[in-house]
Amino acid sequence: MIGxxxxxxxxxxxxHGVAMKICGTKKVxxxxxxxxxxxxxEDLYDKKSYIFVALAPVVFWGVVLLIINLFxxxxxxxxxxxxxxxxxxxxxxDFFVTVKFLKMPRxxxxxxxxxxMTVYSKEEIEFIIFHQFCHLKYKTHCNKFQEMVKKHIxxxxxxxxxxxxxxx
Numbered sequence: 001m002i003g004x005x006x007x008x009x010x011x012x013x014x015x016h017g018v019a020m021k022i023c024g025t026k027k028v029x030x031x032x033x034x035x036x037x038x039x040x041x042e043d044l045y046d047k048k049s050y051i052f053v054a055l056a057p058v059v060f061w062g063v064v065l066l067i068i069n070l071f072x073x074x075x076x077x078x079x080x081x082x083x084x085x086x087x088x089x090x091x092x093x094d095f096f097v098t099v100k101f102l103k104m105p106r107x108x109x110x111x112x113x114x115x116x117m118t119v120y121s122k123e124e125i126e127f128i129i130f131h132q133f134c135h136l137k138y139k140t141h142c143n144k145f146q147e148m149v150k151k152h153i154x155x156x157x158x159x160x161x162x163x164x165x166x167x168x
Contacts (some may be wrong), residue, residue: 023049047105055094069081101119
């Protein structure tokens with residue numbers, strides 16, 4: 001039974017990875033932390049795409065198991081049914097993330113590393129873009145650079161911490 005659960009975890013994360021690829025991800029990173037398996041990427045996903053990625057395994061395996069259950073002998077019905085319950089239970093984190101993201105603004109971007117994620121709002125994204133745009137004029141964070149940022153984005157201090165987490 002433990003072997004079957006480990007196999008399910010691997011298959012579950014492989015489906016996340018395929019969904020990421022469908023959404024345009026170039027490289028998916030797979031791993032195991034000791035507590036759980038994961039699929040992650042450095043790429044950013046819009047809200048709709050990320051919800052697709054989050055729900056892909058439970059939907060895919062739910063349909064596969066439903067089809068299997070339609071064709072297995074009656075004696076195997078409950079075995080497949082219990083596997084389906086494990087499928088739904090194994091997606092608890094995916095459901096949690098989906099519910100949280102459905103409550104967030106439409107224009108968020110999500111970066112899922114597999115072992116953690118960062119969600120960026122429209123304002124944060126605009127700040128990052130403007131910050132980089134300012135670098136076209138000033139290559140360093142000199143005083144003139146800082147003045148330009150302050151002039152156009154009064155709440156710049158609030159967003160500066162974001163840049164420390166992002167690799168450019």
